[in-house]
Amino acid sequence: MADNYTEVTNTSWFSRLGNSFGGIGAGIVLIALATFLLYWNEGRAVRTGDAIAEAQMQTVELPGVGALDPSYDGKLVHATGRAVTEDSLTDSMFGITAKAIRLRRKVEYYQWVESSKQETRKKLGGGEETVTTYSYQMKWVGQPVDSQSFKRVEGHENMTRIQAENEDQYAANVTFGAYRLPDFLIRSISGEKAITPNLNDDQRSEIQKAFFSRAPIPDTVNEAPESGVEKVTRGPNSMVHNQGNFLYIGRRPNSPQVGDVRISFFEVPPAEVSIIAKISGDTFAPFRASNGERFYKLGMGAQEQAVMFDDAKSSNSIMTWILRIAGILLCVAGIRMIVAPLQVIADVIPLLGSIVGAGAGLVAMLLGCAWSFVVIAIAWIRFRPLLGACLLGAAVALICFLFVRGRRRKASASVQA
Structure with missing residues (x-):
């Protein structure tokens, strides 16, 4: 179920012009933030890469984890074995118990959610008309939604049956053969599986008592499709239901209402893992490279040392490019905000404004990329001198291209005049 609400607002040319100058x-x-991010990221990438390379040169194979070997104490090792725990983890709120490395509770709320879509139309004289369409839909979300902040509150009021948070519990004692895994490696173990609650009537009654003991128990409708008749009941566990992999809090599990809550549980069972870390007595510690960077690695299943280091290098490269692109986009956005007044001034005639806007966007992109290349080049000169010189040359060439292009436009305009 969804409905819409439309709002039309008008902004004068003078207001738009003032806002555009305010955005400078x-x-x-934004440009300052982009500059810092780009420079810092290049240093981070080099430091991380050097730490990985240093770790790879120092890593030795641990023949087995069945017994402690004092001769490997203090060494960076690669080892494969089974991560096992005897700890039982219990969700104190819902009573779910599992002998697992991790127990996770995921809570979802059935809520009204507001989304919006805008269409902006330019008007002669530089003004703008903005049509905003607000859509409302009931859906499962990870957090309660404050409906008081909605543009249209009436008919979209939210509430929740209960308040519960997502929660992660980790086993305190996880063994790796004769060794103990430290917390930072325990938290790196993945491979979770869903737990089916299947609570009995007494357990569901206790949960209902905990949440609804101070409030009247709402009527519950038990659906009977074969007869087409619905029977309204009231009982000690009528608001708590088993529904597949969910524990459902609400009247009708098959027909959710605003305020209903569903909770799912996941466990990470014992599993075979491969690790690269420094042995410290009967446990492990991160490797600290000569540049101060820490390194450790855990992979699921039996993985060769070379594969794990290749994966570490690939992850570092991917993160470097993600941050580079983010920095470049921030820089382009910053320059676009600085030149925005030019488009607003030209918007007195909408067609002219569109042409100037397209040109301003192109200039912002080219200048943003050029500035980003300069920053990255300076960082590389600091961290990677040879590559930095090449990139600085490319940035200078791009700036020269913009300069020559501008001179040609001026020359062309003079000839036409």
Whole structure:
């Protein structure tokens, strides 16, 4: 079920012009942030890469984990074995218990959710008309939604049956053969599986008592499709239901209402893992490279040392490119905000404004990329001198291209005049 609400607002040319000049300061801040991010990221990438390379040169194979070997104490090792625990983890709120490395509770709420879509139309004289369409839909979300912040509150009021948080529990004692796994490696173990609650009547009654003891128990409708008749009941566990892999809090598990809550549980069972870490007595510690960076690695299943290091290098490269792209986009956005007044001034005639806007966007992209290349080049000169010089040359070439292009446009305009 979804419904819409539309709002039309008009912004004068003078207001738009004032807002665009006000955005210049924000644009400068974005460029400063982009500059810092780009420079820092290159240093991070080099430091991390050097730490990985140093770790790879020092890593030795641990023949087995069945017994402690004092001769490997303090060494960086690669080892494969089974991560096992005898700890029982219990969800104190819902009573779910599992002998597992991790127990996770995921809570979802059935809520009204507001989304919006805008269409902006330019008007002669530089003004703008903005049509905003707000859509409302009931769906499962990870957090309660404050409906008081909605544009249209009436008919979309939210509430929740209970308040519960997502929760992760980790076993305190996880063995790896004769060794103990430290917390930072325990938290790296993945491979979770869903737990089916299947609570009995007494357990569901206790949960209902905990949440609804101070409030009247709402009527519950038991559906009987074969007869087409619904029977309204009231009981000690009528608000708590088993529904597949969910524990459902609400009247009708098959027909959710606003305020209903469903909880799912997941466990990470004992599993075979491969690790690269420094042995410290009967446990492990991160390797600290000569540049101060820490390194450790855990992979699921039996993985060769070379594969794990290749994966570490690949992860570092991917993160480097993600941050580079983010920095470049921030820089382009900042320059676009600085040149925005030019488009607003030209918007007195909408067609002219569109042409100027397209040109301003292109200039922002080219200047943003050029500035980003300069920053990265400076960082590389600091961290990677040879590559930095090449990139600085590319940035200078791009700036020269923009300069020559501008001169040609001026020359062309003079000839036409």
